Amino acid sequence: xxxxxxxxxxxxxxxxxxxxxxxxxxxxxxxxxxxxxxxxxxxxxxxxxxxxxxxxxxxxxxxxxxxxxxxxxxxxxxxxxxxxxxxxxxxxxxxxxxxxxxxxxxxxxxxxxxxxxxxxxxxxxxxxxxxxxxxxxx
Amino acid sequence: xxxxxxxxxxxxxxxxxxxxxxxxxxxxxxxxxxxxxxxxxxxxxxxxxxxxxxxxxxxxxxxxxxxxxxxxxxxxxxxxxxxxxxxxxxxxxxxxxxxxxxxxxxxxxxxxxxxxxxxxxxxxxxxxxxxxxxxxxx
DNA sequence: GACAATAATGCACTTCCGTTGCATAGGTCA
DNA sequence: TGACCTATGCAACGGAAGTGCATTATTGTC
Ligand SMILES: [Mn+2]
Ligand SMILES: [Mn+2]
Ligand SMILES: [Zn+2]
Ligand SMILES: [Zn+2]
Numbered sequence: 001x002x003x004x005x006x007x008x009x010x011x012x013x014x015x016x017x018x019x020x021x022x023x024x025x026x027x028x029x030x031x032x033x034x035x036x037x038x039x040x041x042x043x044x045x046x047x048x049x050x051x052x053x054x055x056x057x058x059x060x061x062x063x064x065x066x067x068x069x070x071x072x073x074x075x076x077x078x079x080x081x082x083x084x085x086x087x088x089x090x091x092x093x094x095x096x097x098x099x100x101x102x103x104x105x106x107x108x109x110x111x112x113x114x115x116x117x118x119x120x121x122x123x124x125x126x127x128x129x130x131x132x133x134x135x136x137x138x
Numbered sequence: 139x140x141x142x143x144x145x146x147x148x149x150x151x152x153x154x155x156x157x158x159x160x161x162x163x164x165x166x167x168x169x170x171x172x173x174x175x176x177x178x179x180x181x182x183x184x185x186x187x188x189x190x191x192x193x194x195x196x197x198x199x200x201x202x203x204x205x206x207x208x209x210x211x212x213x214x215x216x217x218x219x220x221x222x223x224x225x226x227x228x229x230x231x232x233x234x235x236x237x238x239x240x241x242x243x244x245x246x247x248x249x250x251x252x253x254x255x256x257x258x259x260x261x262x263x264x265x266x267x268x269x270x271x272x273x274x275x276x
Numbered sequence: 277g278a279c280a281a282t283a284a285t286g287c288a289c290t291t292c293c294g295t296t297g298c299a300t301a302g303g304t305c306a
Numbered sequence: 307t308g309a310c311c312t313a314t315g316c317a318a319c320g321g322a323a324g325t326g327c328a329t330t331a332t333t334g335t336c
Contacts, residue, residue, distance in 0.1 A: 154284065
């Protein structure tokens with residue numbers, strides 16, 4: 001818990017009780033988390049507070065937002081030292097059609113794509129959908 | 139217009155006046171179109187009708203849906219003979235940060251990705267964001 | 277053409293999720 | 307302690323997708 005506190009402080013986020021809990025929750029789950037997920041997990045907390053906490057975390061590069069195509073925004077902790085805006089830190093995400101969970105595949109960077117004349121890429125999002133390792137009956 | 143009528147009929151969609159107009163609209167624009175776009179273009183039409191028309195078109199493989207990360211669903215005509223579910227027909231999409239338009243880059247297929255053990259991919263979505271050819275001052 | 281069956285359209289309403297405004301509580305520092 | 311800033315709580319809004327049901331149009335049959 002001390003470590004979490006330090007992590008938040010380093011990134012310029014005051015370590016309130018709520019924030020520590022949310023960080024801890026994100027760290028324990030190894031999948032991407034939606035606002036609704038957190039809301040369910042912290043029943044007595046205010047939706048807005050959770051929402052703003054996630055936004056603050058995102059601004060301060062503690063989490064990155066994931067758009068997996070479900071229409072629901074999800075979040076996952078950033079790797080230490082990651083800058084989600086840099087091409088080198090853009091990894092792909094995998095959404096399981098069976099368990100409906102989204103995971104970061106941080107080892108799998110998005111390959112560089114050659115675009116037609118005149119197109120300049122600044123950001124990229126790659127989502128694969130299918131059956132995850134847990135569900136594929138391993 | 140006869141051609142459009144034929145295209146719809148071939149795909150098992152009855153060519154009503156509204157549907158012909160919507161198809162024509164999609165064909166003229168060379169960018170991905172949202173329901174709101176169509177609603178604006180056909181001010182006197184019902185949103186539900188437009189909504190259901192797009193959904194019918196999608197089911198019958200006349201258009202494909204595009205999730206460009208804006209949270210707004212967009213649609214574009216399929217290439218003739220394309221089956222959007224097949225890996226070979228999955229192309230990337232480009233969202234311009236300047237003009238906010240999304241285009242299909244049908245020539246650019248999504249590269250095959252090697253996944254970790256146990257993951258089975260069935261579908262993929264790749265969106266690049268940046269500056270499009272029209273906006274890059276060509 | 278008249279009729280029944282089927283499909284498309286129009287209208288009202290709902291739900292879900294993200295987002296904002298503003299008042300209050302809490303923590304920080306002089 | 308008091309002034310100040312930040313975080314939290316409460317309420318309400320807004321956009322977009324989606325649904326139920328009545329009405330209108332189209333089709334095929336006699
Ligand atoms: Mn990730
Ligand atoms: Mn496309
Ligand atoms: Zn799974
Ligand atoms: Zn542009």
